[in-house]
Amino acid sequence: MSILSAVSFNWKVNVLGKAFLRFERRRGEWKMRKPYKKQNPNLAPLLKSVPYLKELISTHYLHGRYADTHKKVAWVTSGAPVEILKALDYFTLYPENHGAVCGVRRQVVELSGVAENMGYNRDLCSYARGDLGSVVSGKTPVGRLPKPDLLFCCTNICQTVMYWYQVLADHFKVPLIMIDTPFIYDKVTEHEIEYVKKQLEYAIATAERVAGKSISLKQYKKVGIYAKDAVLLWNEILDLCKHRPSPISAFDQFFYMAPIVDMRGEDHAVKFYTQVIAEVKQRIADGVGAVTNERKRLLWDNLPIWYEVRRFAEVLAEKGYCIAASTYTHAWGGDMKHIIESIDTTKDDMDYLLSMLASAYLHAILNQSSGYKLNVMLKMVKEYDLDGVILHNNRSCKPYSLGQIDQRDRLMNEYGIPTILLEADHNDPRSFSEEQAMNRLAAFIEIVENKK
Amino acid sequence: MDATIPSRQKVMKDHKDAGGFTAAVFPIHYPRPLFRAYNVLPVEVWGPPKADPHLWEAHLQTYTCSVIRNGLSFFIAGGLDGVDMLVVPHCCDTLQGLGSILQNYLPQNKRVLTLYIPRDSREIDINYLAREMKILSGRIGEVTGTELDESKLIKCIDEEDRSNAIVGRMFQQRTQLSCSDREFYEIIRSREYLPADAFITLVEGFMARAKNQDGGRIPVVISGIIPEPMDIFNSLNGIGLTVVGDDLFTTGRRIYSRSDSTDPWTRMSEMIIKGPPDSTRGNFLTNRVKYLVDLTKESGARGVIFYHVKFCEPEQFYYPALKKGLENAGIPSVLVEAEIGDPLPGQVVTRLEAFKEVIS
Numbered sequence: 173m174s175i176l177s178a179v180s181f182n183w184k185v186n187v188l189g190k191a192f193l194r195f196e197r198r199r200g201e202w203k204m205r206k207p208y209k210k211q212n213p214n215l216a217p218l219l220k221s222v223p224y225l226k227e228l229i230s231t232h233y234l235h236g237r238y239a240d241t242h243k244k245v246a247w248v249t250s251g252a253p254v255e256i257l258k259a260l261d262y263f264t265l266y267p268e269n270h271g272a273v274c275g276v277r278r279q280v281v282e283l284s285g286v287a288e289n290m291g292y293n294r295d296l297c298s299y300a301r302g303d304l305g306s307v308v309s310g311k312t313p314v315g316r317l318p319k320p321d322l323l324f325c326c327t328n329i330c331q332t333v334m335y336w337y338q339v340l341a342d343h344f345k346v347p348l349i350m351i352d353t354p355f356i357y358d359k360v361t362e363h364e365i366e367y368v369k370k371q372l373e374y375a376i377a378t379a380e381r382v383a384g385k386s387i388s389l390k391q392y393k394k395v396g397i398y399a400k401d402a403v404l405l406w407n408e409i410l411d412l413c414k415h416r417p418s419p420i421s422a423f424d425q426f427f428y429m430a431p432i433v434d435m436r437g438e439d440h441a442v443k444f445y446t447q448v449i450a451e452v453k454q455r456i457a458d459g460v461g462a463v464t465n466e467r468k469r470l471l472w473d474n475l476p477i478w479y480e481v482r483r484f485a486e487v488l489a490e491k492g493y494c495i496a497a498s499t500y501t502h503a504w505g506g507d508m509k510h511i512i513e514s515i516d517t518t519k520d521d522m523d524y525l526l527s528m529l530a531s532a533y534l535h536a537i538l539n540q541s542s543g544y545k546l547n548v549m550l551k552m553v554k555e556y557d558l559d560g561v562i563l564h565n566n567r568s569c570k571p572y573s574l575g576q577i578d579q580r581d582r583l584m585n586e587y588g589i590p591t592i593l594l595e596a597d598h599n600d601p602r603s604f605s606e607e608q609a610m611n612r613l614a615a616f617i618e619i620v621e622n623k624k
Numbered sequence: 625m626d627a628t629i630p631s632r633q634k635v636m637k638d639h640k641d642a643g644g645f646t647a648a649v650f651p652i653h654y655p656r657p658l659f660r661a662y663n664v665l666p667v668e669v670w671g672p673p674k675a676d677p678h679l680w681e682a683h684l685q686t687y688t689c690s691v692i693r694n695g696l697s698f699f700i701a702g703g704l705d706g707v708d709m710l711v712v713p714h715c716c717d718t719l720q721g722l723g724s725i726l727q728n729y730l731p732q733n734k735r736v737l738t739l740y741i742p743r744d745s746r747e748i749d750i751n752y753l754a755r756e757m758k759i760l761s762g763r764i765g766e767v768t769g770t771e772l773d774e775s776k777l778i779k780c781i782d783e784e785d786r787s788n789a790i791v792g793r794m795f796q797q798r799t800q801l802s803c804s805d806r807e808f809y810e811i812i813r814s815r816e817y818l819p820a821d822a823f824i825t826l827v828e829g830f831m832a833r834a835k836n837q838d839g840g841r842i843p844v845v846i847s848g849i850i851p852e853p854m855d856i857f858n859s860l861n862g863i864g865l866t867v868v869g870d871d872l873f874t875t876g877r878r879i880y881s882r883s884d885s886t887d888p889w890t891r892m893s894e895m896i897i898k899g900p901p902d903s904t905r906g907n908f909l910t911n912r913v914k915y916l917v918d919l920t921k922e923s924g925a926r927g928v929i930f931y932h933v934k935f936c937e938p939e940q941f942y943y944p945a946l947k948k949g950l951e952n953a954g955i956p957s958v959l960v961e962a963e964i965g966d967p968l969p970g971q972v973v974t975r976l977e978a979f980k981e982v983i984s
C-alpha cells in the first residue's frame with residue numbers, strides 16, 4: 173500500500189468512518205432509552221445491543237469498502253474454515269451474508285434479474301443469483317464490495333457454493349481454494365478427517381502464496397482461541413433461550429449470528445457476544461421475554477425468509493408464539509460445538525490443530541444426513557420445551573430442504589409434534605405467496621392450540 | 625436393431641439365476657469393475673420413465689430433478705425389489721438428499737451403499753477415492769458374503785477399459801454407421817446394465833453390421849444429462865439433425881480413459897477423476913468450455929444442443945459459461961429442457977427446428 177493510500181484509508185475508515193459509526197451507535201443507544209412510539213406491544217423492545225451490532229456490521233462493510241487498497245481480500249463461504257485466512261490477516265467477506273443484506277433490503281429480484289439475463293436459471297440458489305448479479309452490475313446496498321484476491325469455499329453447506337465460486341473465480345481471475353468435505357451419511361471417519369486435513373494443508377500453501385507471507389503458529393492459535401470463544405459464547409446465548417419466556421427469539425438470533433459468521437476468529441465477536449450474554453441474562457432476571465405474552469414455543473428449520481422476518485415475528489407474537497430455537501442459528505452447535513470445545517488451544521502442534529479444524533468443519537449440520545438433522549430437531553424440541561416445528565421448505569436450498577417431507581411426517585406421526593412445511597425461498601420473494609403462507613400458518617396454529 | 629439387445633429384466637434374471645447378485649445404481653460415477661469383481665451386476669437407475677409419477681411426492685419436493693423423482697418412484701413401486709443392494713454415489717445435492725431419504729426413512733431389507741466422489745483431481749483426491757472404493761468394497765463383501773479376488777478385479781478393470789475404448793470408437797465412427805440416432809443410443813445405453821463382456825460383443829457385432837451411413841443430416845453435439853425421452857432422437861433425425869458428439873452424463877462423460885497405475889484401486893479412482901470434464905466433479909469452467917469446443921470441432925458438428933433436465937443445478941450453473949465459450953468459438957447452441965417420463969414437448973421440437981435453420 174502506498175503512503176498516500178495508507179493515509180487515505182486511515183482517514184476515511186479509522187478516523188472519519190469509525191467516529192461516525194461510533195457516534196451513530198451512541199445516538200442509537202441514547203434513543204433507545206426513551207420508549208419507542210411504534211413499539212409492537214407483543215414484542216419486547218429492541219435489544220440494547222442492537223446499535224452495537226449495527227456498528228459492528230457497518231464497520232465490517234466499511235472496512236470492506238476500502239479493504240482491497242490495504243489488505244488481501246478473500247471471499248468466503250459461511251461454513252469455511254476461515255481461521256487459516258484470519259491468521260494470514262485476510263479481510264474476509266461473506267457473499268452469503270451480503271446476500272442476506274440484499275434480501276432484507278429487498279434488492280434480490282433486481283440483482284437476480286441481472287444473473288438471469290446472463291443465463292442463470294431462476295431455479296438456482298437465490299444467494300448465488302443475487303451475488304452474481306451484484307458482481308456483474310456493481311450494485312450493492314453496502315456501497316461497494318472489495319475485489320477478492322482469493323476465493324475460499326467449503327462444500328460442507330452445499331455443492332452450490334462450489335459452482336458459484338467457480339463462476340466468481342472465472343469472473344475475477346483469482347485463485348479458488350475449495351475445501352471438499354465428504355458428506356456424512358453416518359459417522360465421520362479418520363479417512364474423511366485425513367482428506368480434509370490434507371486439503372487444509374494445500375489451502376494454507378495457496379493462501380500463503382497469495383498473501384505473500386507464511387502462517388505463524390502463534391497467530392493461528394490466537395485466531396483459534398477467538399473463534400473457539402465466540403462459538404462457545406454464541407452457543408451460550410442460544411442456550412439461554414431454553415428459559416421461559418425465551419429472552420430472545422430466533423428472529424433476533426438471525427441477525428445476531430452475523431458476527432459468528434463474519435467475525436469468527438476476531439476479538440470483536442468475542443467482546444460483542446460477552447456483552448449480549450449479560451444483556452440476555454438481565455432480560456431473564458427481569459422476566460422479559462422476546463414475545464411479551466409467550467404462550468407457545470416453536471422451532472424454525474432452514475434459513476430465515478429474509479424479506480419477511482419482521483412480519484413473521486409480528487404475526488406469531490400476536491398469538492403469543494415465540495420461535496425460541498432454530499437449526500440455522502445452531503449451525504455452530506451440536507457436534508461442531510463439542511469438537512471446537514474440545515480443541516486444546518494450548519498445544520503447539522499445527523498437525524493436531526488442523527486435524528481438529530478438519531473434524532469440526534466436517535461435522536457441520538448441513539454436511540450430515542437428514543436423519544441426523546431430524547435427531548437434532550427432536551433434541552431441540554425437548555431441550556427448549558417446544559410446541560411445534562416450522563420447516564421452511566426453501567426452494568433455493570436443496571441440501572437443507574430435501575428430506576423435510578419425511579422429517580415432517582416423523583415429527584408429526586411418530587412424535588406427535590405439530591409441524592408444517594412452509595413453502596418459500598429465503599431470498600427471492602417471487603417464490604413466496606404471502607396469502608398461502610399466512611393461511612398455512614393459521615392452520616398450523618390451530619393444530620398447536622388443539623394439541624393436548 | 626432392438627432384437628439384438630437383451631432386455632434389462634432378462635439380463636438381471638439370467639445373472640441372478642446363475643448365482644450372481646444385482647445392484648441398483650443411481651447416477652452418475654461409480655466403479656463398475658468393483659461390482660463385477662464380486663459377481664454383482666450393476667444396473668443403473670436413471671429415472672425409469674415407467675414409474676407411477678406421484679409416488680415420489682411423499683418424499684421429495686417439486687423442485688427435485690425428474691431423474692431422482694422417477695428413480696425414487698420406481699423404487700417405491702417395487703421396481704427395485706429384486707436387487708440385492710442400492711448404490712447412491714454422491715454427485716450432487718439432490719443425490720445427497722436421495723441417499724439420506726433412502727437410508728433414513730424408507731423401510732427396506734437391503735443395504736444402501738454410498739460413495740463420495742471428490743470434486744477435485746489432485747493426488748489427494750485420487751487417493752481419497754481409492755480409499756472410498758476400498759470401503760465400498762468391504763460393504764459389497766458384507767452384502768454378498770464373499771471376499772474380493774484382486775486378480776478378478778484387475779480382469780474386470782481391463783474389461784472396463786476395453787468397454788470404454790469401444791464406446792469411444794463408436795462415437796468416432798458415428799458418421800460411417802448406417803443407423804438412426806435412436807438405434808445407436810439404444811446400443812450404447814445397454815451398457816447401463818450389460819456386463820462389459822456382453823456389451824463389447826454386442827457393440828462389435830453392431831459395428832460390423834452397421835456401415836456406410838448415407839449422410840445428409842447436419843451433425844450436432846448433444847450436452848446434458850440423459851437422452852430421455854428417447855424420442856428426442858426421432859425428432860432430431862426427423863428434422864435432419866444427427867448426433868455426432870456426446871457430452872451427456874449417461875454416455876460421453878463416462879467414457880473414462882485408461883489409467884497407467886498398477887494398483888487396481890488407483891486405476892479405478894483415476895478412471896473417474898481423470899474422466900472427461902464434468903459439472904458434478906466440479907471441473908473448472910474453462911476446462912468444460914475447452915472440452916465442449918474441442919468435441920464440437922473434432923466431431924465436425926455444426927452446433928451444440930444443451931438438453932437439460934429441469935432442476936439440475938450442476939448443469940444449470942455451467943450453462944452460461946459454456947454458451948458464451950461456444951459463442952466465442954463461433955459455435956451456435958440451443959438450450960432445451962425436458963422431463964423424464966413426459967412426452968417430448970412440442971416446444972422443444974419447434975426450437976430444434978429453428979436451430980437447424982441457424983446451422984444449415
Ligand code: SF4
Nearest residue numbers: 297299329330332569
Ligand atoms: S442457501 Fe443453501 S444452496 Fe444457497 S448457498 Fe446457502 S447452503 Fe448453499
Ligand code: SF4
Nearest residue numbers: 689691716718936937
Ligand atoms: S446431476 Fe442433475 S440430473 Fe443428475 S441427479 Fe443431480 S440434479 Fe439430478
